[in-house]
Amino acid sequence: MAAPLRLMFGGDVMLGRHVRDVMRRDGIHAPLGALAPLLRSADLVIVNLECALTDGTTRWHGAPKAYYFAGPPEGGQALSDAGIRLVSVANNHSLDYDMQGLADTVRVLDAHVIAHAGAGADLGQALAPAIVPCGAILVGMAAFCDHQDDFAAADDKPGIAWLDLHDETAAIDAFARALAPLRAAGVRWTILSLHWGPNMVTAPGPHLRRLAYAAIDMGWKIVYGHSAHIFHGVELYRDCPILYACGDLVDDYAIDPDLRNDHQLLFEVQLDNDVLRRIVLHPVFIRRGRAVPADHTQRAWIYARMQALCRDLATTARMEDDMLVVERAAATPHE
Template identity: 55%
Template sequence: MTQSVPAQDGIVRVMFGGDVMLGRLVKEAILRHGPDYPLGPIANLMRGADLAVVNLECAITASTEQWQGAPKAFYFGAPPEAVESLSRAGVDLVSLANNHVLDFGIEGLRDTLRLLRRHDIRFAGAGEDRREALSPVTLDCSGIRFGMAAFCDHQEDFAARGDRPGMAYLDFDDESAVMAALREALDPLRCASVDWPILSLHWGPNMVFRPSKKFRRIAHAAIEMGWKILFGHSAHVFQGIEIHRGCPIIYAAGDLVDDYYVDPDFRNDHQLLLEMALTRDALCGITLHPVFIENCQVRRASGAQVDYIAGWMSALCREMGTPVRREADTLRIEGRAP
């Protein structure tokens, strides 16, 4: 996890994975095969990074009491053993601002927070009250300081309010309020001398390959405000990466593991794991590792899977003005000066 010694050559490697959903059929696989099952095939790759970040798209709890609000189509609850799935894969930091973290109520959220703390996995975007849900987290990694705040734009009834537990909700239809919230979340990271502030956003509809003009506008404004990495997710497919003023914008990181129906048009079993090489003040480059989800397990992609992921991601990045170079079974985006 985090280290106090300087990184070799002053470079820190940060891994970003998309949605990690460990409930339903993935839960059954964990209980049958053990916690290493869903992420085990890529665990060495993730553990090789200095810092690994994902969006945790479920509660981790033994509770069976579902959210008492309006009925939902899907409730995602992972067993307590699933926290080992994260820790053994080297996950250091998770976003909890999403529309499934309270699927098993406040008890389910509290179990999730307790288990993450017990395994020294840091989190942002949800908490025991509104203050905790909105508070960014900071951590030092190989001599470089990172910080993250996390927000979600749907499931408003999950929002933390006053002293009520919940997640950090933002209405993206009110752009002025969004900008005010992002400035407020950035201020403590500036005061803490964070080198790389990360803004995690669970936003937008499912199965969309391109961000809206509004989302691009908000992303640019966030970078210009002082956020250095935008880590977006929710679409269940990857979108193109943009480099704005030397800072990476991941509009949608896709999924890392799940049990979802595979749409033949979107091919959402074809995914990516993103690895950034960073110095204290610059992005050196991004390596994209193609991965494939099958039978509730993620592994490195191969053959035609890599060809599809490489071709489609290169095209989506090209639309963003981002050149991508293929290197064997990985893709490479070069860094740019701020």
């Protein structure tokens, strides 16, 4: 039997502010280096790039923002060396350093052969999917964001693939239009990346769950969510994984003592042929701008929290060889 295809999903990668300082002081690999062996073991690693990669200093020309994130251009090398080959840039920080910051980010990603989806020089580029070969199997992703409508791309303006997800009819239509070119290209594993919902909430809202189900019903194979800064439970719908929120992979954010946003996860989705085999959950701890494997105490907290969150979504996450695993047999009773 052929080995399963292993897709590794991480949450937000924020390489600005203190994380940028860490990279300048301790080397570009400092934020992700401790996780690199695990990441490089996967067939494909996918994250949300929650910053521009630029040396530019001109901030977004529109309404003032609370936070502006810019990682160094060397961040492209750091991502590549960590094994990251596909990123979403549909988020509310891709234009923090204005149009030039976005252009610089795209240039850096292209220079390091990191595929990207969700933003570009115009609406067509923002909506264009990214396709990555994994051996003979094609994996493809389209990306959307429901934050920061003034970042929205237009036919003659750079920006992100922005959607008002509260207009569920329009959102579902956009999902269907994004799926069509991936199907036409023969992509076997289609990923819908969504930067959605409010920060620091512990579960997806009802309309996000409806949208995820609609995406799977029309043919998307994996729904990949992020933005909450903490992880949510996994749901299996029609044997397809819905990762509502993958949390953060590295950042410098203040720690909420109850939500423990320094306790995070990597989601390893294992696929056999055209079906999900299982999801292995790898605990991560963010410490002073660095992501490291969680220690025993941190793992115990993360596992207990994730099991409870999965249970709330009618999904069973069980321990297997000291790892937390969600298997296809645990699919929710929607079918």
